[in-house]
Amino acid sequence: MRKSWIIKISICSIICLFVGASAIQVNSENRNDRGGQSSTGIKNTQLPTSFTIIALPDTQYYASSYQDIFTNQTQWIVANRETFNIVYVGHEGDIVNNAQSTIQWKRADTSMSYLEDAISTGMYDGIPYSIVCGNHDVGRLFDQYFGIARFNRRSYYGGHYSHNNQNNYVLFDVGEFHYLSISLDYNPDIDVLNWTEDVLQAHNDRRAIIISHSMLDNPVGDWTTPGLNIYNAVKDHPNVFLMLCGHMHYEARRSDTYNGTTIHTLLADYQDYPKGGNGWLRIMEVWPATDEINVKTYSPYLNQYKTDPDSEFTLFYNQREKQPTPTITGPARGTAEIASNYNFTAIDPEDDEMYYFIDWGDDTDSGWIGPYASGEHITKSHIWSYKAIYTVKAKAKDTYGHESDWATYQVTMSKAATIIQRVFLELIERPTELVPPMFSIL
Numbered sequence: 001m002r003k004s005w006i007i008k009i010s011i012c013s014i015i016c017l018f019v020g021a022s023a024i025q026v027n028s029e030n031r032n033d034r035g036g037q038s039s040t041g042i043k044n045t046q047l048p049t050s051f052t053i054i055a056l057p058d059t060q061y062y063a064s065s066y067q068d069i070f071t072n073q074t075q076w077i078v079a080n081r082e083t084f085n086i087v088y089v090g091h092e093g094d095i096v097n098n099a100q101s102t103i104q105w106k107r108a109d110t111s112m113s114y115l116e117d118a119i120s121t122g123m124y125d126g127i128p129y130s131i132v133c134g135n136h137d138v139g140r141l142f143d144q145y146f147g148i149a150r151f152n153r154r155s156y157y158g159g160h161y162s163h164n165n166q167n168n169y170v171l172f173d174v175g176e177f178h179y180l181s182i183s184l185d186y187n188p189d190i191d192v193l194n195w196t197e198d199v200l201q202a203h204n205d206r207r208a209i210i211i212s213h214s215m216l217d218n219p220v221g222d223w224t225t226p227g228l229n230i231y232n233a234v235k236d237h238p239n240v241f242l243m244l245c246g247h248m249h250y251e252a253r254r255s256d257t258y259n260g261t262t263i264h265t266l267l268a269d270y271q272d273y274p275k276g277g278n279g280w281l282r283i284m285e286v287w288p289a290t291d292e293i294n295v296k297t298y299s300p301y302l303n304q305y306k307t308d309p310d311s312e313f314t315l316f317y318n319q320r321e322k323q324p325t326p327t328i329t330g331p332a333r334g335t336a337e338i339a340s341n342y343n344f345t346a347i348d349p350e351d352d353e354m355y356y357f358i359d360w361g362d363d364t365d366s367g368w369i370g371p372y373a374s375g376e377h378i379t380k381s382h383i384w385s386y387k388a389i390y391t392v393k394a395k396a397k398d399t400y401g402h403e404s405d406w407a408t409y410q411v412t413m414s415k416a417a418t419i420i421q422r423v424f425l426e427l428i429e430r431p432t433e434l435v436p437p438m439f440s441i442l
Helices: 002-039 060-064 067-079 102-116 140-146 190-202 225-234 419-429 431-441
Strands: 051-056 086-091 157-160 168-174 177-184 207-212 240-245 250-258 261-269 281-287 292-299 304-306 313-316 327-329 333-335 340-345 354-359 365-372 378-382 388-398 407-414
Touching: 060 067, 060 102, 067 102, 086 168, 086 177, 086 207, 102 140, 177 190, 190 225, 207 225, 225 240, 225 261, 261 292, 327 407
Parallel strands: 051 086, 177 207, 207 240, 240 261, 333 407
Antiparallel strands: 051 281, 157 168, 168 177, 250 261, 281 292, 292 304, 292 313, 327 340, 340 378, 354 365, 354 388, 388 407
16 A cells, blocks of 8 residues: 555656646747747838928918919918828918908908818818917907807817917827917917916827917027017927917028927018019928928919028928837746746827837847737736846837837846746646646546
C-alpha cells in the first residue's frame, strides 16, 4: 500500500512539472501572439487633402457703387465651393459705406444671400459664414439685415453677446477638424472680451479664428488699440491660431507666440483700388498633411491673382491634435518569469477608437494593437526574464494616426522563481484548469 502511494505521488509530481512547464510555454506563446498584432494597421481613414477658408475684405464701396463686383465675389465662392472645398467665409467688416443707407444694406443683403442658398450651394444651411460690424456699419440697420434672426435658424450659428448680433460666433467642422470663429465689433469693450474668453473656454476643443474690423495697422503690422486689446485677451487660449481684419488699407501680417502657441494675424483691405477694390479677396487653403495654410489673394472680377510676398505666402500651424497620454496601472513589483497584468487607458477628444503601442522595456513590444473604444480599459500581460528595473512605456493614437506622447511606468522584477515555485503559482492561479485533469489521470 505504501509503495502504491509513493508511485502515485511521484506520478503526480511529474504531471505537475509537465503541466506547469506547458502552462508557462503557452503563456509565452500567447505573449508572442500579442506581439504579432503589430501587423494590425490603422484603418485607412483619409484626412482631407485640403480645405479652404475665404476672407471677404471691406465691401463698403461695392455696396455703395459696384454691387456687381460684390455679387461676383459671392457667386464665385458658391460656384467654386466644391473645387476649393470651401468650408467657411468670414466678412471682415465695413459691409456698407453709409450705415444709414437702406439701399446699401439691401445690396449687401442680396450679395451675401448667395452664400445661403441651399440649392446652389448644395448645403441645407448654405455655406457657413459670419459677418462683423465695422465702423461704417454701426447702427440699427446692421441688426435689421444681419441680426440674430437671420442666423439663428442656421445649424452652424453658435450664439451672440447681449441682445444684438454685433458680437457673434459660428461653429463648423471639416471631417475630424472642429472650428470656432468669433466675430467682434469694431472696438470691443472689456465685457465683450470677457465673453470672448468664455466662448473660447467653452469650446476649447475647437481651433479658433477671431475676426474684428480693426486689429493691424499698415504697412508694418503694428497693433491698433482694439487689436492689441483683443490679442491680450485671447493669447493665453491655445486654441486660437488665426485672426483676420480689414479697415486699414492694403495688406499686413504678423505672427505672435505666447506660451508656445502662435497666432497669425492678417490684414487685407483693397478699398483704395479701382472700383472699390476690384473684387480682391483672400483664399486660405489649409493642408493638414503638411500643417500649412497657403494664403492667396484673388479677384474673381479680374480673374487674377496677386503674387507679391504680401499677397501670397504660407503660414504654418499644426492642424493635428496631440492625443492625450494614456494611463498605465498595475503592480510596481513582481517576480521574473511570472506573468504580470497591466491596464492601459486613453480617452480621445473626439471619441474616436484608439490603438496602443506598448514597450515593455526589455527589447519587446506589442506593436500597434486595437482598435479599442475611447476610454476602454485594456489589460495586457507580460513576463520579464530577469531580475531588473524596467520602464514600461505606452502611447496611443486614434484612427486618423494622431499619436500621443509616451506614458511611462516603472516596475521592479525580483529574482526568478524556481520551477517548483512557478508550478505552485500556476496551480494557485488556475486550479480548476490543472488539478482536475491530474486527479482523473490518477
